[in-house]
Amino acid sequence: MSDRKKGSILIVGSGLIGQSWAMLFASAGYRITLYDTVEQQVTHAIENI
Secondary structure (H helix, E strand, C coil), rough: CCCCCCEEEEEEEECCCHHHHHHHHHHHCCCEECCCCHHHHHHHHHCCC
């Protein structure tokens, strides 16, 4: 893995697609922020990730 400093990514929507992108970017070393209008959906996404 590169020594290059990774950035942050904001993902709007924490459903199936948002979770998939979050897992992909997190595994690549990025810091992820999830946003959804339904707080329970974000909690569920974090548990799955």
